Amino acid sequence: MTVADMIQVTHAKVLLGADQLDRQISSAFCSDLMSDVLAFVTEDTVLITGLMNPHVIRTSEMLDLKCILFVRGKTPQADILEAAEEMGLVVLSTTESAFTTCGQLYAAGLRGITMRGQGGN
Amino acid sequence: MEGLIHEEYYVNKGDYVTAGSASADMKRKLRQLGVSALVLRRLAVASYEVELNLVIHSLGGKLIFDVDSTGVTLISTDKGPGIPDIEMAMREGYSTANDEARSLGFGAGMGLPNMKRNADEFSIESQPGVGTTITMRFLL
Numbered sequence: 001m002t003v004a005d006m007i008q009v010t011h012a013k014v015l016l017g018a019d020q021l022d023r024q025i026s027s028a029f030c031s032d033l034m035s036d037v038l039a040f041v042t043e044d045t046v047l048i049t050g051l052m053n054p055h056v057i058r059t060s061e062m063l064d065l066k067c068i069l070f071v072r073g074k075t076p077q078a079d080i081l082e083a084a085e086e087m088g089l090v091v092l093s094t095t096e097s098a099f100t101t102c103g104q105l106y107a108a109g110l111r112g113i114t115m116r117g118q119g120g121n
Numbered sequence: 122m123e124g125l126i127h128e129e130y131y132v133n134k135g136d137y138v139t140a141g142s143a144s145a146d147m148k149r150k151l152r153q154l155g156v157s158a159l160v161l162r163r164l165a166v167a168s169y170e171v172e173l174n175l176v177i178h179s180l181g182g183k184l185i186f187d188v189d190s191t192g193v194t195l196i197s198t199d200k201g202p203g204i205p206d207i208e209m210a211m212r213e214g215y216s217t218a219n220d221e222a223r224s225l226g227f228g229a230g231m232g233l234p235n236m237k238r239n240a241d242e243f244s245i246e247s248q249p250g251v252g253t254t255i256t257m258r259f260l261l
């Protein structure tokens with residue numbers, strides 16, 4: 001699906017990247033634990049998280065992620081948004097819970113990343 | 122062989138806000154050198170993990186990057202407190218991280234195994250009361 005599809009399905013607000021709505025999203029990973037994001041993500045994926053601090057952006061930078069979807073109404077402060085903008089990230093925010101957001105995206109056809117030691121999901 | 126790039130970054134204990142800036146800076150430099158996206162990501166992840174460990178667990182230390190024509194060597198060396206049981210520390214899930222690190226999304230005990238997985242070569246030496254040195258090599 002595209003970023004535009006994700007927005008439609010989750011009713012998310014676009015905080016950054018309104019010019020990248022046609023970007024393709026091929027998988028998703030949801031976690032508030034950046035340790036696990038760093039340990040499991042090896043592909044371009046959307047990061048769905050309720051954690052809000054500069055290390056969410058820095059973790060995305062290390063992994064070359066292009067899109068973050070904040071859940072539970074988390075809205076980044078100016079310094080966090082600035083860092084994300086510098087990287088050209090798409091940043092979305094929804095007031096829904098992680099569970100509901102993931103369910104909406106799954107129902108619309110999006111799938112999780114390929115986990116280590118598994119062929120797919 | 123004459124190195125292409127030699128960089129050193131000092132990393133302070135407890136400097137949670139800037140943790141990762143050395144790794145981000147090095148990643149930009151290596152991208153400019155034309156290092157492939159795959160190697161760049163593996164190196165950046167391992168470097169970020171080892172940099173976070175200096176901030177969270179060490180009394181302060183430094184990161185040394187050496188780039189030559191066949192790869193990148195990354196050395197993290199610190200001034201203590203050292204790791205009493207390396208085998209235990211290398212296990213997924215083992216962590217002595219404090220609440221501050223955990224509140225930022227770290228301290229899941231995944232860092233050292235993640236470094237080992239991402240690096241082409243990995244070695245760790247530690248002496249309690251003296252310090253820890255981790256050497257990683259990434260082939261280009």
Ligand SMILES: Nc1ncnc2c1ncn2[C@@H]1O[C@H](COP(=O)(O)OP(=O)(O)O)[C@@H](O)[C@H]1O
Pocket residue numbers: 035170174175177178179199201202203204210211215216217218227228229230231232233234253
């Ligand atoms: N540079 C270091 N100095 C002292 N102890 C360290 C250092 N790096 C790692 N450790 C120890 O090894 C453990 C495991 O590290 P790691 O796998 O990165 O997990 P985490 O950082 O999440 O705790 C740490 O909790 C800490 O006890």
Ligand SMILES: [Mg+2]
Pocket residue numbers: 170173174228231232233
């Ligand atoms: Mg760690």
